[in-house]
Amino acid sequence: MYRVAIIEDEKYAADNLQGFVEKYGAEKGQTFSIQIFGNGVDFITDYTANYDIVFMDIELPMMNGMDCARKLRELDARVALVFVTNMVQYSVKGYEVDATGYVVKPVEYFSFSLLMDKIMDRIRYANENYVVVRNNDSMVRIMLTDLIYIEVMDHYLIYHASDGNEYRQLGKIKDQEEQLSGYDFFRCSNSFLVNMRYIKSIDGSNICLLDGNMLPISRKRKKDFLTALNSYFRKGGVC
Numbered sequence: 001m002y003r004v005a006i007i008e009d010e011k012y013a014a015d016n017l018q019g020f021v022e023k024y025g026a027e028k029g030q031t032f033s034i035q036i037f038g039n040g041v042d043f044i045t046d047y048t049a050n051y052d053i054v055f056m057d058i059e060l061p062m063m064n065g066m067d068c069a070r071k072l073r074e075l076d077a078r079v080a081l082v083f084v085t086n087m088v089q090y091s092v093k094g095y096e097v098d099a100t101g102y103v104v105k106p107v108e109y110f111s112f113s114l115l116m117d118k119i120m121d122r123i124r125y126a127n128e129n130y131v132v133v134r135n136n137d138s139m140v141r142i143m144l145t146d147l148i149y150i151e152v153m154d155h156y157l158i159y160h161a162s163d164g165n166e167y168r169q170l171g172k173i174k175d176q177e178e179q180l181s182g183y184d185f186f187r188c189s190n191s192f193l194v195n196m197r198y199i200k201s202i203d204g205s206n207i208c209l210l211d212g213n214m215l216p217i218s219r220k221r222k223k224d225f226l227t228a229l230n231s232y233f234r235k236g237g238v239c
Contacts, residue, residue, distance in 0.1 A: 001031045002052040002123065007043045007068065008036065008084065009061055013105060017055055017084070020112050027113075030120070040068030049076040049132065049139040052123050055103075058085040069097040078130060078141045080119045131179070133159050135167040142167065144183055148211060149194040150176055162198075162211070186228045189218040196232045 004021055008014040014036050025032045037043040040056075040063035054072065058065040069081060081097060086105040100122065101115045130141045146162045152173040159167040177187050184196045188207060192215045201208045205222065207215040217225055 001033055002120075003050060004032050004034045004053045004055070005043060005051045006034065006036045006055045007038075007040055007060065007065070008055070008057045009038050009059075010057075013057070013084070013107075014038075016107060020107065020109055021116075023109065024113055024116050028120070039063065040065065040071075044068055044071050044075075047072070047075050047138065049079065049141050051076075051079050053080045053082065053119055055082050055084055058083055066097070069099070073097050075138055076141055078143060080122055082115065082119070129183075131159070131176075133157075133167040134169045140167055144180070144185075144195070145197070147195055148198045148209060148213075149192055149215060150185075151192050153191070160213075184232055186225055188221060188225050189216050192216070196229055199229065202226070202229075 006014050006017050006021075008017065018034050018036065021032050021034055024030075038061075040060050044063075056065045056069055056072075060068065065083060065085075069083075072079070072081065077098070080100045083099055083102040084105065084107070085102060100119055103112055103115060129145070130143045131147065133140045133142060142159055142161055148160045148162055150160070150173060151158045152171075155170055156168050157171040157173060157176060159169075161167070173187070173191070173193055177185070177193055180193065185193050186196060187193050194207060194209075194215055198210045199207055200210045202217075203214075205217045205219070207217060209215065
C-alpha cells in the first residue's frame with residue numbers, strides 16, 4: 001500500500017485528485033491510502049515521514065504551498081512532491097524544494113497518469129534504498145547513499161548523514177547491521193557500522209572517511225572488514 005497526502009482547500013479539486021489516484025490504482029493494480037488536508041498547517045504539524053506522495057496546492061490558506069513545501073523538506077527530503085496549480089509560472093519554483101513534478105488545474109487524467117508512472121518508478125527505487133529514523137517526535141527518511149555511518153552510544157543509534165545532520169533513535173546496531181546487509185555497510189567495530197562508499201583510506205587500525213572523520217577498526221573484525229572492502233572496490237565501489 002502507498003500513502004498519499006492531498007493538501008487542497010477546494011473540495012472539488014481535492015475530490016478530483018482523490019478520484020484520479022483511485023482510478024490509477026485500479027488500472028495498475030496498486031492500493032493507495034489517501035488523506036486530504038484543507039491547509040498546509042494541519043498537514044505539516046506533527047508530520048511523520050510515512051507518506052509516499054504529496055500533492056500540494058500552491059495557493060492555500062494560512063500557509064502557502066511553497067512555504068509548506070520548504071518545511072516539508074526539512075522533515076522529509078525524499079517524499080515525492082507534486083505541486084497543483086492554476087498558474088503555470090509558479091511551477092518553475094519547484095526546483096527549490098526538489099518537486100517531482102506539477103499538474104495544472106483543471107487536472108486532466110492523461111497527464112496525471114503519465115506523471116504517476118514517473119513517480120511510482122521513483123518510489124519503487126527509493127523504497128529499497130533508505131532507512132526510516134524516528135528522530136525525537138518525527139520520522140526522517142535517510143537515503144543509504146546519504147548515510148555515512150551509524151554509531152551506537154548509551155543504547156541510542158546515531159545516524160551520521162552526508163549533509164552534516166545527525167539523527168538519534170533507540171535501537172541495536174546488530175539489527176541495523178542485519179537490515180543493511182547487502183548494501184555495502186560493514187560493522188568495523190562493536191560501535192560503528194560504516195558505508196564503504198565513504199571510505200577514503202585505511203590508516204593502520206583506523207578508517208579515514210571522505211568527510212574527514214576517522215573510525216576505529218577492531219582487531220577481531222579487521223580481517224573480515226578488509227576482505228569486504230576489497231570486494232567492494234573490485235565490484236566498482238557503488239553503494
